[in-house]
Amino acid sequence: MAMVGHLLILAVVAMGLSFMGAAADKGTATFYTPPYTPSACDGxxxxxxxxxxxxxxxxxxxxxxxxxxxxxxxGATNLGDPHPWRGSRSVVVKIVDYCPAGCRGTIDLSQEAFASIADPDAGKINIAFKRI
Known part of the structure; x- marks a missing residue:
C-alpha cells in the first residue's frame, strides 16, 4: 500500500514539473527588414x-x-492600438541572428513573421514566447 502511495506522489510531482516547462516567457517583439543575410548564426x-x-x-x-x-x-505596447494581432496570433520562428545591445524587443522577428501575427504599423507588441 505504501508503494502505491509513493508512486502516486511521484506521478503528481512529475506532472507538476512537466506543466512548469510548458509556461511561456513574456516579452516584446519588434521586426527587422530584408536582407536577412549575413546573420550571426549562419553567415x-x-x-x-x-x-x-x-x-x-x-x-x-x-x-x-x-x-x-x-x-x-x-497585445499592444501602446494604448493607441489595443488589438494589433492578426491571423492565428502565433508564429514559429528559428533563431538565426543576434539583436545587439539596445535591441528594442526581447525578440526581433523578420518582417514576414511579425506581419503574420500583428499589424506592422504597431511596430512593437507584447508577446509570450516558448522554445519548442
Missing amino acids: FEEEGVMIAAASDAFWANGAACGHRYKVTCT
Whole structure:
C-alpha cells in the first residue's frame, strides 16, 4: 500500500514539473527588414523568412542559434492600438541572428513573421514566447 502511495506522489510531482516547462516567457517583439543575410548564426546561409534575432534576454553567446520558438502576440505596447494581432496570433520562428545591445524587443522577428501575427504599423507588441 505504501508503494502505491509513493508512486502516486511521484506521478503528481512529475506532472507538476512537466506543466512548469510548458509556461511561456513574456516579452516584446519588434521586426527587422530584408536582407536577412549575413546573420550571426549562419553567415550567408539562407534560412527563409520565418526567422528571428534573439536579444540578450536569451541569446546566451549564440547558444540560441537554431532553436525554434513559438511567438504569440498578446497585445499592444501602446494604448493607441489595443488589438494589433492578426491571423492565428502565433508564429514559429528559428533563431538565426543576434539583436545587439539596445535591441528594442526581447525578440526581433523578420518582417514576414511579425506581419503574420500583428499589424506592422504597431511596430512593437507584447508577446509570450516558448522554445519548442
